[in-house]
Amino acid sequence: MEVQLISISLFMKCVQFAAHKHRDQRRKDPFETPYINHPVNVATILASEGNVKDEEIIMAALLHDTVEDTATTFEEIEELFGPVVCGIVREVTDDKTLEKQERKRLQIVHAATASHKAKLVKLADKLDNLRDLLVNTPKGWTLERKEEYFVWAKEVVDNLRGTNAVLEGKLDAIFKQKNLL
Ligand SMILES: Nc1nc2c(ncn2[C@@H]2O[C@H](COP(=O)(O)OP(=O)(O)O)[C@@H](OP(=O)(O)OP(=O)(O)O)[C@H]2O)c(=O)[nH]1
Numbered sequence: 001m002e003v004q005l006i007s008i009s010l011f012m013k014c015v016q017f018a019a020h021k022h023r024d025q026r027r028k029d030p031f032e033t034p035y036i037n038h039p040v041n042v043a044t045i046l047a048s049e050g051n052v053k054d055e056e057i058i059m060a061a062l063l064h065d066t067v068e069d070t071a072t073t074f075e076e077i078e079e080l081f082g083p084v085v086c087g088i089v090r091e092v093t094d095d096k097t098l099e100k101q102e103r104k105r106l107q108i109v110h111a112a113t114a115s116h117k118a119k120l121v122k123l124a125d126k127l128d129n130l131r132d133l134l135v136n137t138p139k140g141w142t143l144e145r146k147e148e149y150f151v152w153a154k155e156v157v158d159n160l161r162g163t164n165a166v167l168e169g170k171l172d173a174i175f176k177q178k179n180l181l
Pocket residue numbers: 026027028029065068100125128129130132133138149
């Protein structure tokens with residue numbers, strides 16, 4: 001068995017915390033998928049496809065949208081799950097007080113200098129969102145807006161390269177399918 005650094009108890013508290021915080025949210029897809037499916041997908045992509053063994057990265061993936069999209073604070077996350085997990089979540093959290101265009105621009109800029117752990121979470125986050133867009137159109141989105149998302153996501157991913165060959169390969173297969181690579 002792999003060395004296990006984080007107790008199963010704390011890990012499950014993290015799953016429970018994320019599910020609780022996102023309990024009233026739905027994704028934008030036509031099926032109104034419960035929002036928690038996305039953080040669970042991102043964590044599962046890292047563990048099962050990306051071969052990531054570091055439990056703190058998996059926990060940060062489970063929590064990655066809590067501060068951005070729910071009434072969760074970094075202080076809560078640090079108190080419950082420690083400074084490393086909190087630091088990763090902080091790095092992948094957009095400042096929602098900024099204009100959307102500026103937020104999107106900053107994701108591209110910040111990707112380049114993010115820590116290795118944060119880059120892994122961002123790669124899996126984009127992979128899950130793009131896989132969804134290949135099969136669904138979010139409510140209220142035009143096809144053009146969807147195409148623009150692929151173009152923008154590639155700019156973010158281009159600044160995350162050299163982090164995880166498997167995840168980057170899977171993202172590149174999607175970009176090739178969209179004629180962006
Ligand atoms: N593909 C997809 N995306 C959905 C769905 N429901 C919610 N989203 C979220 O929508 C965001 C993209 O929509 P935009 O209009 O471009 O961004 P905004 O929500 O921040 O304004 C993605 O965030 P992001 O900033 O790109 O990444 P992150 O917030 O997940 O880090 C994604 O997480 C869905 O059903 N499918």
